[in-house]
Amino acid sequence: MPLIYISYLKGRKFKKYWTWLLLIMSAIFIIHFISPSLFTGECQTKQRIISDWSIITVDDDNEFNSNNFSLISDSFLASRRQFMKEEIRHVAFLKVHKTGSSTVTSIIQRFGWARQLNFILPATSPNLFSQNESITTNNILHIDKDETYDILCNHVIYNKQAFQKYLPPDTVYIGIVRDPFDQFVSSVYYYKYRWSVPYLARLPIRYPIKYLLENPNQYEPKNYQNSFTKSRMSVDFGLPEELFHTTDKNKILPYLRKLHSEFKLVMIKEYFDESLILLRRILNWNMKDILYIIKNSSKYVPLRSYRDRYLHKQHSFLDYCLYNFFVRIFWKRVRQQGEDFHAEVSYFRQLRSAVEDFCSEVVKKSALPVQVFEAKENEFHSYIVINKEECVLLSMDEVEFSNKLKWRQFPHLRPMGNQRRHPRKRW
Incomplete structure (x- = not known):
């Protein structure tokens, strides 16, 4: 303050310095006395909630x-x-391979278990209806005629007509996608080393991604639905076969728009928690319903390069169209949330x-x-x-929970005594 007073007394010569000093002192005052009151309210609110x-x-x-x-x-x-509003209990979740879908499935299974809802369950596997077709009379377990199905959340190819045959008209459809290259890398390592899928088992132990992308015709199955590594997300979403052989976006876009009209939400793996909050708001569920525990996180560090990503865009063009389309819709939805x-x-x-x-x-x-x-x-x-x-x-993991649900809905399928549980289907 004495400096300000002296500067003022010396007149016009030091007017510029006097003005700068006033501005600096004002800034110090705001930082020390006003700003804390602006931020402490928010912090106190958070601390109050956490307490x-x-x-x-x-x-x-x-x-x-x-x-x-x-x-x-x-x-x-x-x-x-x-x-809040009445919760939605009729849900069809499209479980897409290697997209974090097992965690979402576990959330939905826990929700249905607590409310004793009826699940459409696979007939021959704990968590898989089919790798290359939708639900049919032959691959599901049938409930009594006077009952109705409420939820579908196991692996199957999407087909709206097939789903509508078994699920109520007010069913909400949810899907999930992941960055295509990350999904591809995860699939290669998972199905090669854990399940020894034949066409992937033939890949060299070192640099399997490189060899597969440089020689796709040598390794990939001829039937596109039998591949876990070529536009697999598009396979799960039920895109027509002709779209797997074109890069014409004018042919691809109409089907993506059709999916958008049928799915209430397509979640994004890279924004998993944001996706769950959107899911909670759409289904009117409580926050307790979407809690999860992280498990089965991958420990491997894959060897990959920018060239691998470039080759993969050519290898799985359709998955990039699918992913980019729904990412844009996702963020538009987020911006509308408030x-x-x-x-x-x-x-x-x-x-x-x-x-x-x-x-x-x-x-x-x-x-x-x-x-x-x-x-x-x-x-x-x-x-x-x-x-x-x-x-x-x-x-619980997805397979354990699927068996738990199966044994409650169909008690006669529960293993007796020391009888071994139904083995998980291998590819």
């Missing part, structure tokens, strides 16, 4: 006892319906991580006392409670 999470230790007489959890579920559903969308995504990530940490401890330590995780109602969800039984469900 509403807690882990409660309960005993046998407590209302949170796992034996009485059905009571919690009933009250939770009742409060949830007051919190200012709270990204705040909800950020909060969901924190909640999901906290639940995963809780469940990893609870599942490992089976000894008493029993603990539950609770999150109080806030602007993003109604009251949430997670106990050990739900942690076990969160930790």
Whole structure:
């Protein structure tokens, strides 16, 4: 302040310096006294929400006892319906190969299990109807005639007419896609080293991606539907065979627009949590319904180059058209969500991580006392409670859950005594 006063007294000669000093002092004042009040409100809100999470230790007489959890579920559903619109229970999820679809399937399976919904289930495999056709009378398990199917979420080729034959008219269709090159690389390593698919098993151990892309005619199956590595996402979405042999976008675009008219949402693997929040909002589900635990993450570091990506764009042109089309639609949908969308995504990530940490401890330590995780109602969800039984469900993989659902819907298929469970189908 003395410097400002001296500068002022010296008149016009130091007027420029006096003005700059005033600006600097004003900026310091704003930073120290005004800005904190702008940001602390948001931080305090986040801290308040997070402080509403807690882990409660309960005993046998407590209302949170796992034996009485059905009571919690009933009250939770009742409060949830007051919190938001009626949830949508008729869902068809197109499980696309190597796109993160197993995680989405597990979420949908858990949702249907809690509400005792009827799933369309494969007849001969825990998680696969067919690699090259849609659902048919021969590849599904049939329920009683007086019952209806609610959910479809296992591997199958998309065909709207076939789906409509078994699912209610108000069914919401959901799909998922992934960056085509990443999806291709994941498929090569998965089906070569884990499942030893014949045409991929013939690839050299070193540089399998390079050899496959440089010599596709030598390795790829003649039938495009038998390939896991050539425009496989487009195969799963049921694109017509003639589109796999053209690069004319004017021929491809009409079918992509048709898919857009039939699917309420196509999720994007690279924006998985954003996709789940969109899914939650479209289906009117609670945030608890879309929680997941990360599992089966790949440990390999594939060897690939820019030339590999260039060759792959020629190898799987149709998948790039499919992916780019739905990415544009996805971000248009996000922009329509309003200012709270990204705040909800950020909060969901924190909640999901906290639940995963809780469940990893609870599942490992089976000894008493029993603990539950609770999150109080806030602007993003109604009251949430997670106990050990739900942690076990969160930790289940897709095949385990598919068998669990199958044995509940069709008790006569449950293995008896030491009878071995139905083996997972190999390719």
